[in-house]
Amino acid sequence: MARTSSFTVKNPLANRRYFSLARLCFGLVVLLGLAACQWTETTADFNLVKPLTEQRDFRYLQLDNGLKVLLVSMPGADKAAASLDVYVGSGDDPKDFQGLAHFLEHMLFLGTEKYPEAGEYQRFITANGGSHNAYTSFEHTNYFFDIAPDALEPALDRFAQFFVAPRFNAEYVQREVNAVDSEFRAKLRDERRREFDVFKSQLNPQHPFAKFSVGNLQTLRADDEAALRQALLDFYAQHYSANIMSLTVAGSQSLGELERMVRERFAQVENRQFVDQPVTLPLFSPEQNGQATLPRWVNIKPLKQLRSLSVQFPVADPQPFWQTKPLSYIGNLLGHEGAGSLLSTLKERGWVESLSAGQSLQYKGGAMFGIDIDLTEAGLNHVDDIITLLYADIALTKTQGVAQWRFDEQSRLARQQFLFRAQPSLINEVMQLSGDLQDYPAELVLEAPYRMSDYDAAIINNFLSSLTPENSYITLTAPEVETGLRNDRYKVDYGLRKIPASLEARWQRALANAGVEKNLALPKANPFIAADMAIKGGDTAKPKLLERDAGFELWLHNDGEFNLPKGQLNLLLESILVADNPRDRALSKLWLAMVEDELNELTYTASLAGLNFNLSSSWRGIELTVSGYNEKQQVLLAEILKVLRSPNWDEARFDRLKKQRYRQLENQRARPPYQQLMSELPSVMRRNRPDLEQRLMATDNASLNEVKEHVGKVLPSLRYRMLVDGNFNEQDARQLAATVKAAIPQVVTAVQAQEVSPRPQQEVLQLARGDYLRKRKMKHDDASLLYYVQAPNIGKQWRVTMGLAAQMMSADFYHQLRTEKQLGYIVSAGVYPVRELGGLIFLVQSPVMDSAGLQAEVQQWLVAWLEKGVLESEFNEHKQTLIKRLREQPENQWAAADRHWQELLDGYENFDSREQLVSALKEMTYDSFIGHIQTALNPDIRRGVYVYGNGRWPEKKPAGKSVGNLSEFKRGLGAYIFH
Incomplete structure (x- = not known):
């Protein structure tokens, strides 16, 4: 597939979901005759090119100190957000303090002159229903948050001080x-970081990209605090x-009010006249x-069962040619997955599982373009042949692929994606916009990542000449693979192969x-490009x-x-036979893996045209989602269901996919400890x-004949539940339903269904009093601990109690155990509901303390939190914040459709x-909350499970009752039953 950059995302053309409004234009004129529509709108201060009916108001300004500002006014919005991008990153680290830019990012959150308390910013954001974070890349450091709209100004007041007067207290260095x-230590076994570190070791040592960007005790010279702080x-x-x-x-404020907020605070940021030079x-x-x-x-020898081949090429910086997007154009041809593609050719030979192509690195001065291939075991013996085929495909692209009509098709799709752009979550959007302001003209900051307006064969061929x-x-x-060398930092065994002449x-x-x-x-013209953009009208009422x-x-x-020419179809093929036991589940x-693989050529082409699908299985049955432009969904749906009912039962394909599935499961053992704990908890509960x-055992034992027999049993047992959501009318919905019934007609009566297959149900264990222990064996030095506390009873009062408590706890738990006690980088507390059953989780991964010690720290924190108590004013503040969060409306059409579908699955037909x-929260009093949470957390009657990993302390063990045999443990407890 065509992909975006791993490091600097500039091109959204491989994305699968886009959203905006489209009443103004109809049919093919939208795509081919945009002059017929007025799609450039004048805002208060500048001409911003926007999607067709973008409703928000924008203002661009540059403060006297040179700081660029984009303001977005959204009256009535449920959230506010901000992001500040600094055009500085790990590439600017001093050689004797590698990781300094990343370390500075951490330190900025630990107090300013105006707000000196280290954890105050996080507590304020959390108490007002928000979130915050930051990241450091090679060229950028980006800080961002979202929050309740009425708390934006005080949040900006705190945020601005990061860039005006940070304290950088010596005590926190x-x-x-x-x-x-x-x-750094938490990701020592991360395959991407391991491979990336080997890559850096092979670069020109004078190039800034060769530096170690994350930082650790050695590269930051932690033994000399004074020198580090001065640096x-x-x-x-x-x-x-x-x-x-x-x-x-x-x-939600007006542009004028937003400008006032910004000018009063960010005009104080000093302009040091820094000039950044290209590399x-x-x-x-x-x-x-x-x-x-x-x-x-x-x-490179991996820790996981991975077999991959990557061919990368250093190329010129493509940023000056952003209106041509040559690397996106080339990537879309080499990464195509349709008939005759490189991927399909290699799959037919049984050598590869997947392929992606595109820009893998970009910085001011250069870039890299690459092709990444996931190999089968057989493919490992043919890597020289695979690369030969790659160069044959590059040759084909050079001689036949650079053509005006192909560029026009990509340009047309890109323009369509922009015009009907899926508005992302607000926090992600402000991050993207603040970064894009560094690279594009302000009036094109929304459109630039999508614009492919300048076809230039010479530019495209120039980039191809580097491959x-x-x-x-x-x-x-x-x-x-043969190695012989070792990377010390990540302990990677690697070697260099001399390429024969x-x-x-x-x-x-x-x-x-x-x-x-x-x-x-080469790919043919895409038959799935939508032409009918008519809006069929509707209302905002709930589904009927x-x-x-x-x-x-x-x-x-x-x-x-949202009024888009798009929609989402959700279909549940319900049957207890789908996942009643490990064998059926496998x-x-x-x-489904065989179905998806057989459909890949077709569905990839559809996805390029903005029409996507997802197929999955769960305890409920099989779920199918089709989303995107509604015009051709029925065509795609029919093809998917035809293959679902009767796949091509090819033995070679089955063997390849079975090995792939087994390897995916096996590689879960190599995930970071905290991720393993989070995936283990549902298996316990x-x-x-x-x-x-x-x-693993069920997958290993499966045969093709067993899968065929299984499908033959499942299909006659299915019940169907279907939601058609978006730009559809009743006639459309009934036509789509008819397509389902025609493709899989074995709809049985209620009596027959009950006899063949009773309704699936989810059983969640009802824990007894006390703490249980479930050990997870892991190959990682860090110890890890996840503590799940179950509400004493089921019901909405208990669910909101746990949710409210989690909101109050999260910031302090993080600050005390991570910042103050330095137990580890991964520290979090949060809510963990399952339907009407409330719960809390506390999670720590630590390189410095064993699991028994982590248990003691979590317990001590809980005791201290209970002893400290909750003020009634604090309760009221958090209660109102949680009510606001629950009342937040979906940010785009897809979020709305997903919410409707989940409600339907959970039985909320209203x-x-x-x-x-919200009603349960309103009914909750301060006294009832205190009584509930004290009961839930009372050590004498608390119901909890510890899932843990020992790390490098195998002799240590937390206190509690060992689960032992998991099946016996589950049989010995009652359960809450959900349908």
Whole structure:
């Protein structure tokens, strides 16, 4: 597939969901004759190119200190948000303090002159229903938050002080450098970071990208706190300059009010006149020890069962050609997955599982373009042949692929994506906009990532000319590779393969002789591009029931709020036989994997045109979602259901997909400890959910004949529930329902269904009093602990009690255990509901303390929190914040459709689950909350489960009753039952 950059996302053309309004234009004129529509709108201060009926008001300004500002006014919005981007990153780190930009990002959150308390910012954001974070990349450091609209101004007041007067307290230097080191250690077994560190070791050592960007105790010289703090102060004073900052603020206030808020606070940011220079050094040294450093072949031995091949090429910086987007154009051809594509050709030979192509790195001065391939075991023996086929495909692209009509089709799709843009979550949007303000003209900041307006064959061919064997950096990752070298920082075994001259000559011949591989073909014109953009009208009322009989249920929501030519179809094929036991679950997963693989050529082409699908299985049955432009959904739906009912039962395909599924499960053992704990908890708490070992065994034992027999049993047992949501009318909904019934006609009567397959149910264990222990064996040095506390009873009062408590607890738990006690980088507390059953979770992953110690720290914190108590004013503040959060409306059409569907699945046919929770909150008094939470957390009657990993302290064990045999444990407890 075509992909966006791993490091700098500039091109959204591979994204799958887009949203905006489209009443103004109809049919093909929208796509081919945009002059017929007025799609450039004048805002208060500047001409901003916007999607067709973008309703928000925008203002751009530049403060006297040079800081660029984009303001977004959204009257009536449920959220406000802000993001400030500093055009400085790890590439600017001093060589003797590598990771300093990242360390500075951490330190900025620990107090300013105006707000000196270290945890105050986080507590304020959390108490007002918001979230916050930051990231450091090679060229950017971005800080962002979202919050309740009426709290935006005080939040900005705190936020601005990061860039005006941070304290950088000496007392937190050692603590936070420990946190950075903990973050580094937490990802020592992360395959991407391991491979990335080997990549950096192969670069020109003088290039800034070769530096270690994360930082640890050694590279930050933690043994000399005074020197580290001085380097921090110097770095901030040099680089944190208003003239390289860009800010986006979005709120419900008017543009004038937003401007006042910003000017009063951010005009104080100092302009240090910093001038950023592009990198002129080559990414790879021209030669090393008298030999050219490219081409280069690196073998890497992974920790997981991974087999992948990556061929990367250093290329020129594409940013000056952003209106041509040459790397996106090339990536869309080489990464295509349709008939005749490189991927399909390699799949037919049984050598690969997936392929992606596109820009993998970009910085001011250069970039890299690459092709990443997931190999099968058989493919590992044919990597030289695979690369030969790659060069044949590059040759085909050079000779036949650079064409005006192909560019026009990509441009048309890109423009369509922009005009009907899916508005992302607000916090993600302000992050994107603040970064894009650094690279694009302000009036094009919304449109620029989508714009492909300038076809220039010479530019595209110039980038293609860099895709040659002599300019390649190849990485082969597999357990079987020969190594001989070792990366000390991440303990990676790797090696260098000398590329034989005969092999390089073979690649050169493939590149020079287009058409040598007869099976390869360039993509044809896309038949799924929508032309009918008519809006069918609707209202904002809840979905309504159109049909209900013994085996079929049809609902319709004709959206009248977002008014897009798009929609989402959700279909549940309900049957207890889909996942009643580990064997059935494994067979269902393999069935759907075969369906998706067979459909890939078709559905990939549809996805490029903004029409997507998802197929999954769960305890309820099989869920199918089709989303995007509504015009051709019926065509895609029919094709999916045809293959679902009767896949091509190919033995070779089954064997490949079974191995792939088994490997995916096996690799879960190598995930970070905290992720393993989070995935283990549902296996402990849900009666019929198998654990990892059971899933592995069931997958390993499955055969193709068993899958076929399983499908034959499941299909006649199905009940159907369907929701058609978006730009659909009743006739559309009934036509889509008819498509389902025609494709899978075995709809049975209620009596027959009950005899063949009773209704699926989810059983969640009802814990007895006390704490249980479930150990997870892991290959990781960090200890980890997850503590789940279950509400004593089921019901909405208990659910909102736990939700309210989690909101109050999260900031302090994080500050005390992470910042003050430095237990680790991964520290969190939150709510964990299952339907009407409330719960809390406390999670810590630590490189410095064993699991028994972590248990003691969590328990001590809980005791202290209970002893400290909750003021009535604090209770009232958090109660109102949670009510506001529950009343927040979906931010886009997809979020609305997903919410409707989940409500329907959970049995809320009035679509009012949130209203019911709000009612429960309103009824809750201060005294009832205190009574409930003291009962839930009382050590003598608390109901909890610890899931833990020992790390490098195998002899340590938390206190509690060991679960032992998981199946016996589950049989010994009662359960809450949900349908």
